[in-house]
Amino acid sequence: MKKSNEYVVLEYTECDSSYINELVDHINLSSKEIVDFFDGISFQEKANIKLFDNLDAFRNSCMKIWGKKEAPAWLCGLTFKMNNYYNIYTLNLEEYKKTEGHNKHTLTDLKQLIIHEFVHVCHRKYTNDAKLMVWLSEGLATTLSHQYDGCKDSFDATLEQMISGGTKYKNYYMMFSYVLTTYGRNYILKLLENKEYLSNETPRLYEEVINYYSK
Ligand SMILES: [Zn+2]
Numbered sequence: 001m002k003k004s005n006e007y008v009v010l011e012y013t014e015c016d017s018s019y020i021n022e023l024v025d026h027i028n029l030s031s032k033e034i035v036d037f038f039d040g041i042s043f044q045e046k047a048n049i050k051l052f053d054n055l056d057a058f059r060n061s062c063m064k065i066w067g068k069k070e071a072p073a074w075l076c077g078l079t080f081k082m083n084n085y086y087n088i089y090t091l092n093l094e095e096y097k098k099t100e101g102h103n104k105h106t107l108t109d110l111k112q113l114i115i116h117e118f119v120h121v122c123h124r125k126y127t128n129d130a131k132l133m134v135w136l137s138e139g140l141a142t143t144l145s146h147q148y149d150g151c152k153d154s155f156d157a158t159l160e161q162m163i164s165g166g167t168k169y170k171n172y173y174m175m176f177s178y179v180l181t182t183y184g185r186n187y188i189l190k191l192l193e194n195k196e197y198l199s200n201e202t203p204r205l206y207e208e209v210i211n212y213y214s215k
Pocket residue numbers: 116120137138141
């Protein structure tokens with residue numbers, strides 16, 4: 001079964017019928033907000049979102065794309081580009097709860113997960129698939145999907161982890177949300193547009209973040 005809006009086509013099964021309307025309402029509202037954040041990206045080709053109703057099938061499909069043998073137990077979403085189309089693979093609510101660390105997750109978490117992946121589609125379109133520092137790509141995705149809104153402020157990552165990854169997602173959220181609040185959306189877009197500028201700014205921003213959260 002399929003539902004679509006201006007930006008995405010959502011593929012789902014009857015397992016999702018009890019919440020599909022609420023889920024689609026959320027995707028419609030949030031995807032517009034996200035597209036507005038990234039000035040001028042075009043959606044001539046809509047992104048395909050597939051909600052898998054079987055965890056093993058999801059893992060096998062993801063591993064085919066990654067070219068790896070075994071999927072990590074926590075894996076629940078993947079964004080990739082194929083033949084010029086962006087695709088998002090994720091799980092329906094029942095299967096999502098079977099992945100590591102997510103057994104108490106609710107429809108709200110699933111909505112945020114889908115929007116998190118949709119943010120990745122948008123920043124990839126905006127930058128023409130440039131490889132970004134992890135704090136920027138995962139910070140965008142966690143912040144614009146509101147995944148850690150209301151969490152207690154804390155920050156404990158190294159500069160190296162902010163650049164290359166390997167820490168909790170909450171740390172990317174903390175750094176990114178500080179930068180967005182302090183410097184605004186246009187500054188974020190400038191970081192996305194210019195790799196050298198991003199490299200030069202990141203150590204200074206990191207120091208500010210450390211100071212801000214240690215107060
Ligand atoms: Zn992500």
